[in-house]
Amino acid sequence: MTQDPRILLDVEPGTYDAISHLKIQVVAAIEGFLGGAHRSLHLGPSVEFSEHNRYSPGDDIRNIDWKALARTDRYFVKAHERDAQLTCLMLLDCSGSMDYQGSRTRFNKFDYAKILLGALSHLLVKQGDAVGVLGFAESLTVSLPPGGHPGHLPIVLERLARAQVQPNHRTRFADVLKRAQSILGQRGMLVLASDMWQMDEEAGLILKGLGHKGHDITVLQVQSPDELDLPFDQTVEFKGMEREPGLIAEPALLRHDYVNALAKEQARLSLLTRQSRVDMVAAHTSRQPYEVLVEFASRRNRSRK
């Protein structure tokens, strides 16, 4: 990973162009002190129509929808969402397993995750939202509080660029999620870039709590294609990247069962994230990063509609 944070987005040519037009929409209502491009939980002066309410005395008559009156012969007042500034926290998994690249991709999982988070940070800061970064493995390795001013983006990118994989370190989701909860406080946006392999029950509960508090949580599950199909042919001595004991195996013989087991693990994670109202986007390192960002944005748009 280059040390120049600006180059981060230029690593994959066209990535910036591809995502610059995207407007990241946050589905969940956010509370914030700053007005912005996102809808607020409180209705107020805004161009974005939210819903019709039956007129009741005391309501501002300027908000009566006359067209609805003409259609239904009833009084409705139009409620508008108030735009608010978004606080977004980027969580970067720095555990040993993120260091895997494989033979079929140009990036390892860690670099890929940094590209995705960097791009998202860029877009969010550009539209006036506050972005913070937390890198973690068994402990926090990177910590940047959220900031929304234009000069904050280079800092975000620099922190991301300087983040290092922690070899042989595992992921402690619980700790970092608690920290994120304390940083976000009110409703905000949480983007977690990780392979999610160490997501345990405790972390799941915290994640669930965050979701129920109304935080907009997205997991970019960064996986190498090798993890998905175990493509090795010869006898391989597998070594653990997070202090697991190694083993020698014939991948060809285990492939079928491995894929099944992986699917089960994926299903467990899917269930966990669904229960936590977490949106999980598959960020396979074989995909172009912009494709992931497009999917991320389009899924959010669909959810909003």
Place this chain on the structure above:
Amino acid sequence: MSFGSPWMLLGLLLLAPLWWIHLKRRPHHTVAFPTLFILQRVLKQKRKQSRMREWLILLLRALIVVVFTAALARPSLNVWRPGGIRSGLPLSQVILLDNSASMRRRINMPGGGVETAFERARQLAIAELERLRPQDSVAVILVGTPPQLITDGLTTDKEHAVMTLSGLNPGFAADALDDAILKAERLLSQSSSAQKEVLLISDLATKPVSPNTLKSMQALFRVIGVLPDTSTPDNAGVTKVSVVPSGGREAREVTIRAEITNYSNSTKNIDVALTLDGKPAARGMLKVAPGQSGVKAFHHRFDEKGIHFGHVSIGEDVFDADNVRYMATNVRRSIRVLVINGDSRPGSWMDETFYLQKALDTPIPGEVPLHTQIVTPEIARVTPLDGFDVIFLAGVGDISPGLGERLVRYAEEGGGLFISAGNRDQINYLKAIMPAEVDGIRTADRRKYFEVGAVKLSHPIFQTLKEQSTGLENVHVNYHLLLKPNPAVRRVVLMQLKDGLPLLLERQVEKGAVLLLTTTIDRDGTDLPIRPGFLPLIQRSTRYLSRSLEHREPRGIDAGKFISLPVVEGMQKLIVLSPNKKRTVFMAGRLTGQARIRFRQTNIPGAYRVWAEMPESGGLTELQSSAFVANISSAESDLSRKIKESNELNRDERNMYTALKGKLPIWSYLLMAGILLLMLEAIVVGIGLRKSHRL
């Protein structure tokens, strides 16, 4: 199981590297992998299955090596297949035609008429030959001793074989079925025909085939009987004839014993006739129970010594060949013994020759009698010695030099001399022929005696006593002669005392022999005369010295078997005259350098006389000791069935008799099994892989 290329089994050594390769850790590369925990989970679940798969693969690969190696070694199984059914493939057949003596029996045919078993067998053989197809080959072997191939090996010329069969007659020899089968097997081993068969056509009275012969057979063995029924034939036969001296005073008196066996189901009164030298000699009746044997004894006194021929015959029955049995005997004269008594006391047991005379005069059944003449030394001086076979000197002291010289000459010219000097140590007049020079007399202390020790049992004198007590073990000796050792004289100690001093010695003197007893032959110096061994010792010593023990009666053999005839150096010609007057002549070229010569033309029962031409005789001389008689084997007289026909056999017997033993090559099956194993191995190896590749 046998292998065509057993050295290929060395390929089994490949199992070792296979094992090593399988157990060796395969080369691998190392990969740091993020989802190792999932792999571990999978591997934990599949560990048992994976191990089983590994062992199964190893087992399959080892089996593949074994199976392919075994296939390359070209193995064959020894298999038995039920025979009797011919396919369209070419057949090589050997017909074993029983022409043994028993095939001369007459059988009543179901359609009437009488024919011999051999004639019936010949018809069946011809019928078999006519059944054969043009591509089949056949050989015919006669089963009688010795088996004889009468065709030109395996031939497709059946017409010639039929012609050969048509001119055949049965023999008198016993069957030699085992040898015939081996001969047939040798013939068939040269044939490349797909089907091989040995067919026995017989009256089934032959000796059963030995299991070893049957086991070694590669061809189908089929048996056809020629008899229309299985009833016991009405047959009796002369199964044995012996001639022995009667044991009387005359050697020309003999007893001829004929053993008659009744093989029929009923008691028979059999008329037995004896014919000697071509003339009827005696006749008598003998009652023999069914299945039993009886002996008819004839006593006869020959007019002349020398060889006599004869036969014993009985009345006709279905099998005539065994109704006569031939015999020959060589009648000798009595053995004449001169005893010179050195201490004559007529009528008294104290006479020197009292016990000796009793021993010599005792007739021994079956042995030529001894004629004894006892004289004093004075009379011996004027008695011609030439007419005596053996001379005893019993306690003789001084004798005239003339007698001494005559005795020496007598011994040197082939006479037998038995010297019992007693206490007479003055016998130096016989110094030239004595086994040892006398050195004095040793006398035992009072109430003490010397005991007999070792006896040379291998000597002809003691040969009949080998297996039993000699009767000489407890002989006591009070005094005996001491002898001077003289290495220049070849002598043999036949008996000695326990302290090693000789008691009885022998010395060969040119053509004769001298025995020296170093103690008395009466009871003065020893109790030997009253011991059980004294009589046989004297009798055997006398016969030994007279060379009677070397005498052989004319031999008797089974017809068809060979006999060895002795050949003397310088013999110019040897002629054997068969009973059918056929002369077989062996010329000097065949006789030179041979000690014995085999005569095989003994197919005709009867007396065979032998003549030889020696250079010194200038003409033919009959060798009476070489004469012999041939008779049919007594086993041939038993006409009861001893083996079964193929269609009468039970399952086990049929397996033994009518199974086709062959080698079934199994390398092709092994090859197929190897290919199947390869496929199975590929399937087992590919089971896991196929699932994975489906992704």
